[in-house]
Structure formats: structure tokens, C-alpha cells
Amino acid sequence: MKQGLGTQLRHLIELLDGAVDAAYGEAGLAYRPRYTPVMRVLAAHGSLTVGRIAELAGITQPAVTQTLALMKADKLVSITASDSDARQRVVRLSAHGVSLLDRLRDCWDATRQAADSLDAELPYPLSLCLHEAIEALRRQSFGDRIRAARRGQADAHSRPDTAPDLAPSPHLESE
Template sequence: MAITGDPERRGPEGLGTRLRHVLEILDGDVARFLADIGLDDYRPRYSPVVRALLARGPLPIRDLAAEIGVTHSAASQTVAQMNRAGLVALEPGADARQRIVSLSEKTRDLLPLIEAEWTATTEATEALEAELPYSLRALLDAIMEALARKPFRDRIGETVAARELR
């Protein structure tokens, strides 16, 4: 999927729309590459989970969510997809509400291929960033830091337009 049209005349898309579009392009291309190398059931969103479980071992979903920086709901949805694909195993935790996530044998068998894809994706990311006027990763880090200092909701609320709504 290509970005079309003159950047100055693309329309009123906001920051969120553009960020989602870039993410769709990146994830779509990574997913197609994964299929090219025989990892049809593996999605780009699984990599942070696999990396966290490799580094920390089996984890409750709540801890996994914190480790990869997503909501409990997002982690739970990803884990459910991975479980259906046979990529993780779920065990009951200390209480009935807790589930412990671990890598399956299927994923462990696929690790050499998954890790090779990670290396290729990292190299492609570095090549893309070399074409940009600044580091996309550094920019995204700076955005997250700025939003941690002052949430976007607060920034919206401080605008003249928002004050006129009250």
C-alpha cells in the first residue's frame, strides 16, 4: 500500500491517522515477508511477546503486558491469537483469574527462522532510517516521553477550541 497524492494536498488526516497508516504499511510488509519465508501463522505483533518470554521465561499475561508496554487487553488478545496458532501455551496461575504464558515447542522449533527474520527486519529498519532526515525510533521515543510528561488529552483540553466546547 503506497501513500498517494501530493503531501501538501493529502487532506486533513491527523497525526493518529498517519501513524496508523505507517504502521499498517510496515506490519503488512513484515507479514508478507513472514509468509514468504514460511511463517504463515506468525504475525509481527507476536515478536514482542516471543522476545519477552525468551528473556524472562513464562509470565502471567498482566506481567507480559507490562513487559512489552501494551494494555492487558491487547496482550490478552495477542496471546489468544498465538495460542490458537499453537505458538504459546497457557497454564493456570496462582488464582483462577491468572493465566501463565509460555512458548510452545512449535515456537521453540521455529526460533532460528524467527530470529533470522528479526535480524533481517532490524537491518531493513536501519536502511530505512538512513534514508530519513532523522531517526524514526528516536522521534517516536521523544513523542512517548513528551506524552508521558503531559498526556495528549491534557494538550487537547488546553486548546482554544476545547475551551469553547465547555
């Protein structure tokens, strides 16, 4: 039976994140792969609001908020109220977070090389396929695509010339 898209994506993430997580452990780092987009943005830009981190990292604000809660518990970031707007939180790397950057960059470089190796082995680079899939979903969300498919099914079932044939197959009757 062919696996669905969601099942395949979850399995791919398990394979990738499991290996990356193990690589951090082998490097002596207590660090989760999900921290990387946030860590990279903070390392490059310094103090930022949660919304700006989400924008620069290319992930949703709720995902950033959840990740920051874990990073704060691991003492990688400090989070304070903004001086200009107390409703906004400003995030920066903690001293501990900064102290890990050189070792993390080594891990990130090895991970990039491994990803390049995987891309080279495939008939179509996974990184390019993922980029194109994300762009296609920005143009038309998966939810919109599901709704369109449902409308198409409803339309097909309501038109007599395209309604599914419910008569028994003659091949099945003769067997």
C-alpha cells in the same frame, strides 16, 4: 489536504506491518507481526503472567490479552492458571513456538536492518522520533492535550479581545 496524525500513523503501520507480514510469509512462517513483542519477551524470560508480559513488552495488558488469544489459536503459547494465584494466568511458549524461534530471529534481524536503513535515510531517525513521542505522551497524555486545547478554544471564544473575527474578509467582498 494535509492528513491528520492518526491517518498518517495508520498508513505508516500498514506499510511497515504489510512488508513484515510478507517477509514472514516468504520465510515460510505463518506468523503475525503483532506477536513479536510477546514472543520476544517469552523467549527471553520463559513463563510469565499476562501483566508481566505487558510490562516487559511495553504494551497494554488488553493488547497482550488479545494477542495471546490469537497466539494460542496458532499454537504458539500455552496458558495455565498460576500455582500461587488461580486468578493469574501464566503464559509460556509451546513446543511449536520454541521450534520457530531460530527462523523468527533471522526475520527479526532482517527487519531491524531494514529499520536501520529507513532511519539512515530520514533527516531524523523514525525510531528516535517515536521514542521521544512516546516519552512526551507519558509526561502528558494525548487526552490531556486534547482537553487543554478545548479549554484554550473555549477561553479564546469567551474573551472579546481574542474572539475570532466573524466579519467578512474585505478581500472576499471585492472579488
